[in-house]
Structure formats: structure tokens, C-alpha cells
Amino acid sequence: MLQPRVRSCLLGLEVFLDRWVLAIYADGFLNVWDLEGEGQSRWANTTIHPDQCASYTSTFDTTSLRVTLAVVASRILPAISRKAMVYEIQLSETCAPTFNVICVFPLSASSSTARRLDVSKGLLAFSQLCTISLFRWPSNHRDDIFESDSCNIRTYQxxxxxxxxxxxxxxxxxxxxxxxxxxxxxxxxxxxxxxxxxxxxxxxxxxxxxxxxxxxxxxxxxxxxxxxxxxxxxxxxxxxxxxxxxxxxxxxxxxxxxxxxxxxxxxxxxxxMIPSIPVRRLKQNEHALQPSDEASGSSGRLVLNTGHVRSPFFVSAFAMGPQGMRGVWIERRRGTMAKHIVTCRFTTETEEEGEELLGDSEAEAGLADAPILLDGRVVHTLKSPDLNEDLMHCALGEVGGIIVVGNRSGDVLLLDIGV
Structure with a gap:
């Protein structure tokens, strides 16, 4: 477990270069851990208290080791207010990360959720339902947004x-x-x-x-x-x-x-999660997800025509590496409190020799273009009846396979087991 844990109510996790972990908490705390740091340089944090963090988005520049983070800060008392806060988090291989505020500007109710930012364009995108709100964030630490600096884009409805x-x-x-x-x-x-x-x-x-x-x-x-x-x-x-x-x-x-x-x-x-979707499966797959103990019984198991056994599951969190080559998800199978952390690789070639078609026998003909079965490998299992230990968030370091997970009570745990 990464320490110290400042607050609960974890909102999200990010991993940068398999070394730095960013955790955003709904109660306004922002934490950064350096997994290779020691002593005082291992951890840094800041807070937007008394505001709460409603949503966030971030981007990372590998050249400058700089994270640009935008959070939507909200407050209910004494009056409802919302604002955007843009931070630069400077990472360093020799000292603790530092937080610097770039700008703060007010938001309307229509700009409810931070979705994406583009540092090169200086743009922040928010959304509410089917509407996009686009902002050019203020320069020189201005705290105001002119009408020409924002617009709304209506999507299909x-x-x-x-x-x-x-x-x-x-x-x-x-x-x-x-x-x-x-x-x-x-x-x-x-x-x-x-x-x-x-x-x-x-x-x-x-x-x-x-x-x-x-x-x-x-x-x-x-x-x-x-x-x-x-x-x-x-x-x-x-x-x-x-x-x-x-x-x-x-x-x-x-x-x-x-x-x-x-x-x-x-x-x-x-x-x-269902057997009726026709898919292909590679005969040779070293990362194949093996049936769990809960699926070994006759009750409730799903069997594809080729004998591939699956049990119903629920995915509570998932993540993918920045290059789109590796993935991780957290699932719970029916009839158990165990949480399984599952990893996979997305190969670049989708047409490989030795593929086997799975699915309804009547639909097998003409399904050469059917998607491939995404088999995963269970790398860790957490068994606990405590709902506070439910794993609700995860992040992945794509190069070294570092997996970071967060539970309902706000704990952040590191799994250095690779994918």
C-alpha cells in the first residue's frame, strides 16, 4: 500500500512512466508518489479544500516530465459554485514533485465534467449530456474567460x-x-x-x-x-x-x-459476458483466462460450443496503457466475493495462423472477420467480504507492467507483477 493515505473517496488513478502515481480524491486532495523516490522525495500533495473535486482530466509530456491536470472544483455552501483549476505537476528524478497553479476560472452549470485537455492548443473540453463546452484557458494567470474564449458544440441527440x-x-x-x-x-x-x-x-x-x-x-x-x-x-x-x-x-x-x-x-x-457473440480465438494463447473455481460447477456456468468455459462476471474498473498494447481490469465472478485482477495484451496482428472460430455453429460460416476473444490472465485475487475493500479504480504502467489499484476506502495499492 502506498503511504501516506491522506483522504478517502478516491476519484481516479494515473501512472506515468511506470514510476509516478497520481491519485485524485473527491474531497479535494491530489497526491503524487514517486515509486523510486526515498524519504521526503517519495511523496507530494496539495489540496483544493474547502472545494471538492467533481471531475478531472490530465495529460503527460514525457520530454519535460510535466503533468498538466485540470480539475473541476465545486462548492455547495454558502452558495453553489464551480470553477476549473489547471495545475502543472513537475516531476523530477532527484526531488519531490511540485504543484503549480496555471489558472483558475469560473464554470457554468453546463460545463459539468472535465473530459480532455490539449496543452499545445491551450484547450479544455467539458461535457454535459450531449453538449461539449470548449474553453481556451486564460494566459498569464487571468481568472476570467471572455466570450470569444469559449463555445458549445452540440452532438447528435x-x-x-x-x-x-x-x-x-x-x-x-x-x-x-x-x-x-x-x-x-x-x-x-x-x-x-x-x-x-x-x-x-x-x-x-x-x-x-x-x-x-x-x-x-x-x-x-x-x-x-x-x-x-x-x-x-x-x-x-x-x-x-x-x-x-x-x-x-x-x-x-x-x-x-x-x-x-x-x-x-x-x-x-x-x-x-454472454456466449451468443461469435468470436475467434487463437489456439496458442499464453495469456488465456482459465476458468475460476466458481465456474467449475454445473450451476450458472456458460459453455461455448467449443467447450470454452466462462462464468458471469462484473467489471468494476479497467485501464489500458497509453500505447494501447496492454490492458487490465478488475472483475468479480458470480457467487463469490473474490475480486480478480486480470491482464491482457492487444497484439498488433489480428490475422494470425492457428485461429479457431468460437460461437453459434449455425453462424460460423462467413465469420472470418469476427472479433478475437480477449483472453486475460488472472494475476492477483483479493478475497474479502468488506465492501470498503472493493477495488474501484486501476491504472497500468505499460512498459514494466506495474499495476496500481484503489479501493472504496481510498487505499492505493501497488502490484509489481507485470502483464
Missing amino acids: EEREEMYTTIHTLEFVGPYILVLKTRSVEIHPIPPQFCNTNTPCTLPTLRHHFRKYSFRDFCVAQVEKNGDDTYVVKFLASDVIQGLFFFSSTITIPSNPLEEPTLHVDLVYIHS
Whole structure:
């Protein structure tokens, strides 16, 4: 367990270069641990007290070892107020991390959740339901936002279903904002006054609809730029009923203004909770998830046609490395209080020799393009009936395989077991 633990009510965890761990607490405390530091240099913290932290987003610059963190600070008494606070956290290999406030500015009720920031553009993106609020954060520590420094972008809204198709994650992709929603992926052009690229201002809005899934959370890898006009974004999505889904999306923005941009979203891997989804599985998979003891009985187990045994589970948290090559999730199987920490690798080649098709026998024909079964490996199991020890958060160091998890009571635990 990482010490000291200042507060409970953990809001989120981040890992940088397999060495520094950032923990954000809902009661306003921000902690950074240096896993290789000693004594006073091992830990640093700050607080936004008496405000509470409602949401946050961060980005990391590997060259300068600088974390840029934006938090939404809220207060109820004596009056309801909301503001954005942008920090620079300077990491160092020789001394303790330091926190510096870049700017603070007020927020309206429509800017409820911090989603993404882009340091190069100086942009902060918030969302509420299906609306994006875009801000250019103040320079020179100004505490005011002019009207020209902000705008709202309305995304697609299905009639009477806004509460069920809300925005979960945003990502800046060139002149676009990638919007990940409950039932769709959308790309919306950044307004020209906020975009410093030479791309034409008349970019269209594109959408990919999820017809069979309803996602409640996403984890996005770093944007990959291939050539001058193609971007690849990998993301892991959670459907609480059907399981985990790994997608690769490709956005092509031609330099020729006469050519239309394109958005392609491919489902590559599935860690399925139900047996009816047809998938492929590699015969040789050293990371295959073995059936748990709870699934060995006849009651409640799910068996695919090829004999692959699975038991119903619930994913309480998941994370993916910044390169989109490794993942980790925390699941609980039916009929047990044990929490399993499961890891996996996302291979780059999806067409490998020795693949075996799993699924309904009547649907096997013509499923050469079916997604691959995302098998994981249980690396740690925590058995406890105490709800305070439920694992609610996790983060992953992709290079060395360091896993950091956080429980309901605010403890942060380090698992140096690799993936």
C-alpha cells in the first residue's frame, strides 16, 4: 500500500512512466508518489479544500516530465459554485514533485465534467449530456474567460434519449474532437477560432453507431498519426451487460479539400459476458483466462460450443496503457466475493495462423472477420467480504507492467507483477 493515505473517496488513478502515481480524491486532495523516490522525495500533495473535486482530466509530456491536470472544483455552501483549476505537476528524478497553479476560472452549470485537455492548443473540453463546452484557458494567470474564449458544440441527440446517449469521453484528433458516447462514436470539427491547423473550416461531422451495445465507460490510448492525413485511435469500452470491447478507429482527413474525411471503427477484441457473440480465438494463447473455481460447477456456468468455459462476471474498473498494447481490469465472478485482477495484451496482428472460430455453429460460416476473444490472465485475487475493500479504480504502467489499484476506502495499492 502506498503511504501516506491522506483522504478517502478516491476519484481516479494515473501512472506515468511506470514510476509516478497520481491519485485524485473527491474531497479535494491530489497526491503524487514517486515509486523510486526515498524519504521526503517519495511523496507530494496539495489540496483544493474547502472545494471538492467533481471531475478531472490530465495529460503527460514525457520530454519535460510535466503533468498538466485540470480539475473541476465545486462548492455547495454558502452558495453553489464551480470553477476549473489547471495545475502543472513537475516531476523530477532527484526531488519531490511540485504543484503549480496555471489558472483558475469560473464554470457554468453546463460545463459539468472535465473530459480532455490539449496543452499545445491551450484547450479544455467539458461535457454535459450531449453538449461539449470548449474553453481556451486564460494566459498569464487571468481568472476570467471572455466570450470569444469559449463555445458549445452540440452532438447528435436521439429523440427523448439524451440521458441514455450521454458523452463519456472526448479526445482531440487533429482538427477534430472525437466523441465517445453510449451508443455511438462521433467526430466534430473544432471551431476555426480554436484550431491552429491549416485544415479547411468546412469539415463535416461523421458518426458511427453502435447498434448492439450500450457503453458506460471508455479508456482511450494516445492518438497515433500515420502520415499527413490519417489518425488511429484505439479505445477499450465497457458494456455492463455484455463485457469489454476493444476498438480501433481510423480517421482520414485528405489534404485535398474536394475529398471527404472518413471515419472507420473496427471491433478487434471482445471479452464477452454472454456466449451468443461469435468470436475467434487463437489456439496458442499464453495469456488465456482459465476458468475460476466458481465456474467449475454445473450451476450458472456458460459453455461455448467449443467447450470454452466462462462464468458471469462484473467489471468494476479497467485501464489500458497509453500505447494501447496492454490492458487490465478488475472483475468479480458470480457467487463469490473474490475480486480478480486480470491482464491482457492487444497484439498488433489480428490475422494470425492457428485461429479457431468460437460461437453459434449455425453462424460460423462467413465469420472470418469476427472479433478475437480477449483472453486475460488472472494475476492477483483479493478475497474479502468488506465492501470498503472493493477495488474501484486501476491504472497500468505499460512498459514494466506495474499495476496500481484503489479501493472504496481510498487505499492505493501497488502490484509489481507485470502483464
